[in-house]
Structures are given as structure tokens and as C-alpha cells.
Amino acid sequence: MEATNRKISDVQREISRAKGIEQKLAATNTDIRVLQNEMELVRAMEKNLQKEILEGA
Secondary structure, three states, X not given: OHHXXXXXXXXXXXXXXXXXXXXHHHHHHHXXXXXXXXXXXXXXXXXXXXXXXXXXX
């Protein structure tokens, strides 16, 4: 019986740990999406700048 309770406790701890990792992963994925959007914006701005430089030359 004690071994079963220990296993249950271990599984509960593992579930709790997995939930924490899941939350960190979700935050990381959100950060990645934000950075990707910012990178797209920077690329578009760079493209527009190059176009303006070529048109001004």
C-alpha cells in the first residue's frame, strides 16, 4: 500500500512538473511569435529603405 501511495505521489509531482514546463513552453512560443513578427517588420522596413535609396539615386 505504501509503495502505491509513493507511486501516486511521484506521478502527481511529475504532472505538476510537466504543467510548469508546459507553461514555460507556451511563454517561449509566444516570445518566438513576437520576435518573428518584429523580424518581418524589420525586413519590410529594410526593403523599403533600399527601395527609397535606389529611387533617390
